[in-house]
Amino acid sequence: MSNPFENGSSKGSILSFGELLLRICPDAGGEWLHENQLPFFVGGAELNVATALALWGLPSAYFTALPDNALSTQILDYLQDKNVDTAPVYMGGDRIGLYYLTRGKDIKNNALIYDRANSAFAGLKPRQVDWDKVLNGVSWFHFSAICPAISQDVADVCVEVLEAASARNITISVDLNYRARLWQYGKQPIDVMPQLVKYADLIMGNIWAAERMLDIPVEPNVTESGQKSIYLKEAQKSSEAIIAQFPKCKAVANTFRFDAGEGINYYTALYDGDKLHSSKQYDTDKVVDKVGSGDCFMAGLIYGFYSKLSPLETLEFATSAAYQKLFIEGDATNKTVQQITNAIKL
Template sequence: MGNVLSFGELLLRICPDMDGQWLQENTLPFYVGGAEANVAAALSLWGVPSSYLTALPGNFLSDQVVSYLGSRAIQTDKILYHGNRMGLYYLPKGKDLKNAGVLYDRSGSAFADLRPGLIDWDDVFEGVSWFHFSAICPALSQGVAEVCEEALVAARRKNITISLDLNYRAKLWQYGKAPLAVMPALAQHCHLIMGNIWAAHTMLGIPLDEELIAGRDKESLLQHARLSSAEVIRQYPNCRTVANTFRFDYGEEGIRYYTTLYSKEGLTCSREYMADKIVDKVGSGDCFMAGLIYGFHKNLPLPQTLEFATAAAFIKLFTLGDATNSTVAEIHETMSSYAK
């Protein structure tokens, strides 16, 4: 297979503490992030040829961040330089991106100001066999939504495999379009769709049976995952595989986590992981997505692909920062230890 290209907004995550101690200490932790950049970083770390496309202003800060990506062996030569600013987001330490505490500062960024015609997709897709993006991209602006459509049409024309992560961030959909007005047209191009049963309902209109899953018991959730995934494939015939993640709080600071993968072979469920305490929730879903792409890139059987992706996502919960630092060997070690 060729190169895996991830497309999305490169961000800086700034992490103040909830007590305001950062004001007294004059220190403010930050991380380089963005959902698609996290996927690119994981794939590169795991030995998959990985490139990343975003839009950045032409200044020294962009140069430094792009150099950082390059140090992680991510190809960045197709990045578009235009506009005036890089996107930011603020997330208090230990909080989840779905938490009300997240603050986005992305309006007017170089990426949010993208519009059709700025990117030469024929050039960008040279040597690319897989294209990945997430629902965060079209959430930013009408222009970016149109650029996503432009990219997907070009990718389909070149027979490139396309993956979509149904990240739903309610705070980002602010330009007058609801997800259901945008995402179905984009999803029709995709071969692998990842998310969960709630995101599939919100973004693709897949029915959600609240009565079936009212108790949140695993058997009912797996049944719903099977039904929901089958409906995704029925409504979006280009889609061959649907992945769902189930992550629930466990105790005060712990996590309960398992996943599914659905294809013509039926539903596969991962082993279940539990932890009493985690470090950082950000980037776990991106790591799972990268794990799926890794498995397909290596032609692994579907159950092995799912277990690798799930273990990779789980151990990311114990790593500070947006992107994973776990190697393939460490992920396999986690898989082995939880199999006992």
């Protein structure tokens, strides 16, 4: 089948919507206290998508909220230098959110500490932003499950912007990235996500996130089997069920990233409404930084569909991009389209 987004609007900009966070990286032994050095990276799941797309030459714009101060001005200049259009950014609120992540660890364990309460983005309220202005010239809108996990107000803002984007026939993508430390405001993902996902044309995540957020069941013994063919069958079932439940959705992508000692086994699948495509498998016995690999996969999907690649070409590009991110320190990729394409397994 050809690209399911072929007839969609294109050639406008791709707007990524979400919270910018600074990642602060203490070492496990506390040496940072003696050295007076605390490395950091500019992060945020949706920003990682925006910077990847800009690096790959697409018209990439970013919406977040930042306090109106000198630090924000420096960050915006830095993003503009990376060719991210920051004109949509809302200036107001009190602070920039932070997350602390012990060097060399991933966000799944106790190495993660969020310090993002009362951030400018968390303070957004419905009817505060002029979405007509923000969405002007946009043909693709990207958000993730991190935004509605922050607060009821931000979840309401998500509904507002998705309605506005949908009314303008903008293609919408969502990453079902589950962050267990969020969702602290009395709602579970399942109470909120279906109302947002119904606007999406492209849904990315993994079968377990779809179960948790959309109530799409996963066979209980699938994890015990550990078999790729069984996981891929489950990906097909899950994708078909998602499309049946959310008829606007044209394609569903799933990642399979399994820890193997210090390394990782990685492959992905894309269901285009007709057929399940699966990627080559990538294995490594060492990784540098897992953060943002999923964001890089998401950016690769948007890149491929926006550039009218076929579903399989899109999947292989996105998978190679995500795999290479595992060897890059920081939240975002620095690999070019050429480097990613050259590294696709044959």
